[in-house]
Amino acid sequence: MSKLPATRSETVFVDAKPGYSPVQALTEANRCLYCADAPCVQACPTGIDIPEFIRKIATDNLRGSARTIFDANIFGMSCARVCPVEVLCVGKCVYNEMDVPPIQIGKLQRYATDAAFERGDRFFEAGPDSGKKVALLGGGPASLAAAHELRRKGHACTIFEQAELLGGLSTTGVAPYKMKADRALEEVEWVLGIGGVEVRTGVQIGVDISVEELLRDFDAVFVGLGLGADRLLHLPGGDLAGIRGAVDWIAEIKTDKAALGGVRRAVVIGGGNTAIDTVRELRGLGIPEVSLAYRGAEAQMSGYVHEWSWAKVEGVRGVFGAQPLAYIGEGGAVTGVRFARLDAERQPIAGEELTLEADLVLLAIGQGRLGELLGETEGITLERGRLIVDDAGRTGNPKIFAGGDCANGGKEVVNAVDEGKRAAIAIDLAFGQALCGGEAT
Amino acid sequence: MSTIVSPDLTANCAGIITPNPFWLASAPPTNSGDQIMRAFDAGWGGAVWKTLGQPIQNVSSRFGGLHYRGTRGIGFNNIELITDRPVETNLREIAEVKRRYPKHGVIVSLMVESRDEWQDLIKRSIDAGADGLELNFGCPHGMCERGMGSAVGQEPKLNETITSWAAEFSTIPVLVKLTPNVDNIVPHGLAAQRGGADGVSLINTIKSVIGIDIDNFVPLPKVDGRSTNGGYCGPAVKPIALHMVSSLGRAPEFNLPISGIGGISNWRDAVEFILLGSSSVQVCTEVMLRGYRVVEDMIEGLTEYMRRQGFANLGEMVGRAVPNLSEWGDLDLNHETVAKINPTSCIGCQACVVACHDGAHQCIHPAEDKSVRVPVVDESECVGCNLCEIVCPVPGCITMEEVDNGFAPASWNQHAEEGLTLRPKKGVHT
Ligand SMILES: Cc1cc2nc3c(=O)[nH]c(=O)nc-3n(C[C@H](O)[C@H](O)[C@H](O)COP(=O)(O)OP(=O)(O)OC[C@H]3O[C@@H](n4cnc5c(N)ncnc54)[C@H](O)[C@@H]3O)c2cc1C
Numbered sequence: 001m002s003k004l005p006a007t008r009s010e011t012v013f014v015d016a017k018p019g020y021s022p023v024q025a026l027t028e029a030n031r032c033l034y035c036a037d038a039p040c041v042q043a044c045p046t047g048i049d050i051p052e053f054i055r056k057i058a059t060d061n062l063r064g065s066a067r068t069i070f071d072a073n074i075f076g077m078s079c080a081r082v083c084p085v086e087v088l089c090v091g092k093c094v095y096n097e098m099d100v101p102p103i104q105i106g107k108l109q110r111y112a113t114d115a116a117f118e119r120g121d122r123f124f125e126a127g128p129d130s131g132k133k134v135a136l137l138g139g140g141p142a143s144l145a146a147a148h149e150l151r152r153k154g155h156a157c158t159i160f161e162q163a164e165l166l167g168g169l170s171t172t173g174v175a176p177y178k179m180k181a182d183r184a185l186e187e188v189e190w191v192l193g194i195g196g197v198e199v200r201t202g203v204q205i206g207v208d209i210s211v212e213e214l215l216r217d218f219d220a221v222f223v224g225l226g227l228g229a230d231r232l233l234h235l236p237g238g239d240l241a242g243i244r245g246a247v248d249w250i251a252e253i254k255t256d257k258a259a260l261g262g263v264r265r266a267v268v269i270g271g272g273n274t275a276i277d278t279v280r281e282l283r284g285l286g287i288p289e290v291s292l293a294y295r296g297a298e299a300q301m302s303g304y305v306h307e308w309s310w311a312k313v314e315g316v317r318g319v320f321g322a323q324p325l326a327y328i329g330e331g332g333a334v335t336g337v338r339f340a341r342l343d344a345e346r347q348p349i350a351g352e353e354l355t356l357e358a359d360l361v362l363l364a365i366g367q368g369r370l371g372e373l374l375g376e377t378e379g380i381t382l383e384r385g386r387l388i389v390d391d392a393g394r395t396g397n398p399k400i401f402a403g404g405d406c407a408n409g410g411k412e413v414v415n416a417v418d419e420g421k422r423a424a425i426a427i428d429l430a431f432g433q434a435l436c437g438g439e440a441t
Numbered sequence: 442m443s444t445i446v447s448p449d450l451t452a453n454c455a456g457i458i459t460p461n462p463f464w465l466a467s468a469p470p471t472n473s474g475d476q477i478m479r480a481f482d483a484g485w486g487g488a489v490w491k492t493l494g495q496p497i498q499n500v501s502s503r504f505g506g507l508h509y510r511g512t513r514g515i516g517f518n519n520i521e522l523i524t525d526r527p528v529e530t531n532l533r534e535i536a537e538v539k540r541r542y543p544k545h546g547v548i549v550s551l552m553v554e555s556r557d558e559w560q561d562l563i564k565r566s567i568d569a570g571a572d573g574l575e576l577n578f579g580c581p582h583g584m585c586e587r588g589m590g591s592a593v594g595q596e597p598k599l600n601e602t603i604t605s606w607a608a609e610f611s612t613i614p615v616l617v618k619l620t621p622n623v624d625n626i627v628p629h630g631l632a633a634q635r636g637g638a639d640g641v642s643l644i645n646t647i648k649s650v651i652g653i654d655i656d657n658f659v660p661l662p663k664v665d666g667r668s669t670n671g672g673y674c675g676p677a678v679k680p681i682a683l684h685m686v687s688s689l690g691r692a693p694e695f696n697l698p699i700s701g702i703g704g705i706s707n708w709r710d711a712v713e714f715i716l717l718g719s720s721s722v723q724v725c726t727e728v729m730l731r732g733y734r735v736v737e738d739m740i741e742g743l744t745e746y747m748r749r750q751g752f753a754n755l756g757e758m759v760g761r762a763v764p765n766l767s768e769w770g771d772l773d774l775n776h777e778t779v780a781k782i783n784p785t786s787c788i789g790c791q792a793c794v795v796a797c798h799d800g801a802h803q804c805i806h807p808a809e810d811k812s813v814r815v816p817v818v819d820e821s822e823c824v825g826c827n828l829c830e831i832v833c834p835v836p837g838c839i840t841m842e843e844v845d846n847g848f849a850p851a852s853w854n855q856h857a858e859e860g861l862t863l864r865p866k867k868g869v870h871t
Pocket residue numbers: 082083084137138139140141142143160161162163166167168169170173174175178203204205206224225226227247250273274277370403404405406410411412413414416
């Protein structure tokens with residue numbers, strides 16, 4: 001992609017789960033038991049008919065296989081790479097019940113969708129023009145999935161994105177050993193290939209254009225703004241150079257060449273998936289000493305066990321029961337972090353402190369919420385910055401719908417896609433009802 | 442320490458005695474003396490030499506495979522003919538093999554046309570040291586167009602006549618190899634018996650088209666853009682072969698020994714053929730695909746089986762399953778079984794639910810509690826058809842359990858002739 005420098009840091013990574021060759025895919029596909037009412041399907045937020053797409057790989061109906069996937073999930077190509085399948089579909093494969101290795105659903109999905117993508121297959125057409133216009137706020141997976149579904153139903157779409165690149169965290173957040181930014185952008189383009197989606201990048205909602213204006217100019221508004229910036233810790237020494245938010249840093253290695261020249265020791269603070277991704281990325285970029293420091297015990301980490309196990313294999317050190325007290329620095333740059341030792345109840349143990357030396361400190365303790373943007377809007381309810389929606393993505397305002405991280409509080413790409421699609425269906429339904437209502441009066 | 446007495450695997454099929462019942466069928470694995478000696482070294486008890494006759498010219502390509510769900514070669518077909526090597530070469534090698542392996546069985550397969558040719562080739566085979574002859578009345582392609590092979594096997598009169606020539610000329614046992622390309626095998630076995638054969642071998646290959654190149658519209662295997670029907674064999678034909686072997690095994694007027702052939706891939710298949718009346722078994726496809734080495738497991742598996750069953754020698758097991766074959770009309774209609782699902786081994790795939798709903802009698806249902814994946818069998822509707830047990834991927838998870846319904850046994854024939862009462866039907870959904 002022209003917008004991405006070829007020298008960006010992420011390019012050194014190789015796929016942690018490489019794609020299948022045709023024989024590998026066939027061998028795996030032929031193992032599938034073709035379950036009925038399959039548990040793997042139930043475990044997929046987008047409900048892809050997994051046994052069906054696998055059967056189609058086995059019969060060499062690759063195009064049909066991809067169609068089955070994309071029909072349920074237009075981001076099937078990236079989900080195949082980035083979904084935590086171990087806790088979703090693959091985790092529910094019935095083979096687990098027999099202690100037989102479960103079907104590698106993600107790899108098979110990647111095989112089918114990559115093949116379709118390489119061939120340039122297209123599966124969906126825009127519906128006949130409905131005359132309705134929808135504004136989509138944010139250009140991440142939630143808005144893109146919503147826009148695609150809305151286009152299938154013939155509604156005009158405009159996406160407003162503050163950044164220059166589309167794809168949201170799918171482009172700038174996902175670990176490069178799962179998927180690199182160029183693939184994410186290619187996928188976005190492929191999704192937008194349905195046509196009729198106006199994209200306005202570099203436009204910040206709330207600054208360049210207000211929600212009120214959008215409500216005035218569009219028939220419906222979908223909010224897919226994701227989460228806000230990294231949360232930081234307000235501790236002594238917080239101004240020192242070399243202290244950053246983890247998501248911000250990840251975006252840099254994914255889209256640019258990060259300056260890591262002087263970094264030998266890095267400390268990542270947090271115990272979730274962003275923290276685990278960050279330590280693995282640091283190791284992958286050649287930082288010799290990488291530590292993850294977390295307040296709770298190892299077993300309490302909210303990040304996935306399988307990802308943390310890999311991090312340890314890759315040489316990451318875990319420091320648990322450690323609460324940051326202050327940053328230490330020299331000459332304006334950070335040199336370490338001082339921690340209080342916590343007991344099992346997370347209470348500081350008097351007199352027990354710990355210092356980790358660090359040239360780079362990345363904070364992965366969560367992201368802010370963007371709710372304030374809509375806080376004043378009629379009918380909108382916020383819960384700790386999260387937009388409250390029903391199952392169909394409806395807010396209390398009949399013209400405003402929402403999905404993805406801004407509504408679910410931060411889950412996965414697959415949830416954002418599912419919620420975006422469901423909101424699009426609800427918008428379409430609302431348009432239909434409005435039309436019927438109009439005719440009746 | 443008690444000594445374990447090993448069962449005796451020595452086979453005697455129509456007077457041809459071999460160290461074990463495993464023979465290579467007449468086919469590419471028995472093309473040459475070199476190959477057969479390697480096979481004997483691997484453990485094969487006998488070999489039926491690739492059919493001798495007027496050397497032919499073969500086509501390329503020759504074989505086709507049937508692949509299913511990732512398993513290659515569950516079926517196999519070929520359009521090759523009998524040996525393409527000179528008779529003299531074959532006979533010289535037969536003599537050499539017999540000189541070096543006197544205890545192993547060398548059976549020479551023959552296919553020629555005139556009485557004189559039969560006489561000549563039989564004499565020369567016996568002179569070379571053959572332990573037995575096999576008359577190839579089975580090849581279903583190419584040779585039959587020239588009035589040989591299955592063209593003979595399909596005509597009982599012709600079969601009887603040529604068999605009688607062989608019986609007349611031969612001083613060693615004569616087997617007649619039957620073709621399965623007939624509607625009822627019994628008259629053909631009887632024709633061989635009348636002709637004076639010492640035994641029969643069956644089956645040869647089944648007429649088939651193995652597949653089509655769907656991009657170029659050409660049947661397989663391709664010979665310069667065209668094809669022809671071939672002979673089908675391999676694991677997929679075993680049920681057909683078993684039926685034919687059992688038909689002869691059951692026919693009261695048929696009393697020749699049988700050499701069983703068709704889809705034998707392992708010791709278990711061999712046991713099945715023996716239990717239906719085969720006193721030796723022949724293997725082609727499995728060896729073509731995996732080599733002579735497969736015999737090691739066959740011998741071991743058979744030995745273990747015999748030991749487990751307490752059979753001291755093969756004679757004790759030949760035909761043991763034959764008495765349990767009967768006409769449909771004599772089966773007990775009041776015998777009732779229902780499917781039981783073992784909830785601890787069930788993995789919740791619900792393959793049985795779909796199969797029973799769409800392919801049987803709609804009586805396996807998902808549990809009412811959605812969090813439970815183990816399905817429920819409605820035993821009042823289950824007809825005991827086995828479909829669920831067949832589709833279940835967990836061995837032993839679904840079993841068919843007998844139900845005591847209080848009805849005395851009654852077959853259709855007994856019902857029709859003696860008026861015995863039949864139990865009410867299940868799963869009819871009237
Ligand atoms: C480090 C990290 C790694 C992750 N790894 C995975 C993974 O491996 N697998 C997985 O499934 N999920 C992963 N996720 C989660 C996943 O990326 C998100 O759940 C998903 O991207 C949410 O989609 P979204 O469209 O709701 O929001 P986002 O992807 O966050 O998109 C929101 C978009 O809105 C834009 N925006 C925000 N405010 C404004 C504004 N005021 N005006 C205009 N535009 C605005 C943003 O720039 C952004 O492009 C990860 C997340 C992070 C942080």
